[in-house]
Amino acid sequence: MTTLSFEAAGAALAAVEKNVPALVRDDVAARLLAQDPTLWGPDAEAEASIRLGWLNPSEASRPLVGQIRGLREELAAEGVTRVVLAGMGGSSLAPEVITRTAGVDLTVLDSTDPDVVRAALATGLEETVIVVSSKSGSTVETDSQRRVFEQAFTDAGIDAKSRIVVVTDPGSPLDGAAREAGYRAVFNADPNVGGRYSALTAFGLVPSGLAGADIEALLDDAEDALEILSDNAADNIGLQLGAALGGTDPLRNKVVIVDEGSGLVGFPDWAEQLIAESTGKLGTGLLPVVVEPGAPEITSGAPDVLTARLVAVDTDAEPEGDQVVVAGSLGGQIILWEFATAVAGRLLAINPFDQPDVEAAKKAARGMLDSRPEPTEPSFVDGAVEVRGPSELLGSAGTLREALAALLGQLGPDGYLSVQAYLDRNLQSGLASIRPGLAAATGRPVTFGWGPRFLHSTGQFHKGGPAQGAYLQITGTPQEDLSIPGRPFTFGELITAQAAGDASVLADQGRPVLRLHFLRKQGVEELEAAVRNLVSEGGHS
Known part of the structure; x- marks a missing residue:
């Protein structure tokens, strides 16, 4: 219980x-459990009517448990015991918390950084199955990851279709293509559940179950909770x-x-x-x-x-x-x-099931990939860091510390700072340690997100919520780029376009954005030092 x-x-x-x-x-409790779409007003009713399946997870998910267990046993018999998940947003964050809490291994690939993708390819390919999760079936990050793994399997003499498992909505482009390609398994998720509510659907259960988590107990637990919440x-x-x-x-x-x-x-x-x-x-x-x-x-x-x-x-x-x-x-x-x-x-008084501003960053990134604009010149370079920002933000700033101070000076009494790092979170996880320092320096809340995965979560709030934020975007130069089979762009070009596209959308909305680009790995240390200086000086004075 x-x-x-x-x-x-x-x-x-x-x-x-x-x-x-x-x-x-x-x-409200009874109406919610009865999946009443009128709870959020007439403007939300159409969307809510097709987004409340998460309130009855067992209906669509219970039949999956045995199928997932059977596939796990088949793969193990073939020596395939390493599970890689290609997914974004709720499709990756839910399996990540389920498997980490269960203490089982799952390699979560929710980045387009070429170094991150290459590291996932470089480890135990002979024992690897990749789970490709995309509700829409057209997520560019997930499609790119699938393409590079399929090529890597083939190049290694492995039957690629036997190592690819797909999770998607029924009828999506990926659903049809995966079945036609003859991939190892295709699991359809409940289409009446949005991505961020999908933890207890196939999106959460397939990769977690293949990795060894007890997904049946997880569903039992959720059902007990629904009983409590129905009162x-x-x-x-x-x-x-x-x-x-x-x-x-x-x-x-x-x-x-x-x-x-x-x-x-x-x-x-x-x-x-x-x-x-x-x-x-x-x-x-x-x-x-x-x-x-x-x-x-x-x-x-x-x-x-x-x-x-x-x-x-x-x-x-x-x-x-x-x-x-x-x-x-x-x-x-x-x-x-x-x-x-x-x-x-x-x-x-909002619709909790739509995401009207997420598409803006995707569209801007696609535009960057199509037009391939020349990189903009930095406002200035300080050590290993290129600094970019509008003159009205930077003013007379000529150092990294001064540029940071100028950004923090944009924070009002109800403001927040969003740090967005388009970097290798496996190798540069320590960068997140600047978060509490910046919070201490400003006296305001500070979020830290890894790009591009945050675009599928807090990215909606940054554009659709109140205009209270200031944004610190951090990019870097990968050790080596990586091509995407069948695509005219590389992973390096993709992540660059995603960062630039999101920055342009924020700037177009009048949000203050400071962009830092690490030319060398020393850029991390230089940024950390600049933050320490700001803390010791008492913020952005």
């Missing part, structure tokens, strides 16, 4: 006390968490998520994409800010910050200040946060 717990204090508790009675009166009462913790997230007044739209030993490895990153992409639109929304224990945001006391602490089930943790404390096992937590996000969407 699943265990879920929720406690709230301060502004979060006030939001619960104010909003839950109305949610109960409107029968139309004031103590329904799904209604309570939803009210705390979406019902503070004034809205505390920076939701700081910190894992304090929950045991759910990587859960904040999954929750980040769920909340940001679901709510960040029409000039409002919630920005999840994933932080480490003791982060500056937790104790800042900022009036626009709400802290969500994830703790272990057996922990007697009490919320302090404007906080919620949430505990539960993985399947239960997945359903709880999906349920609460849908409730928060109702309170925010």
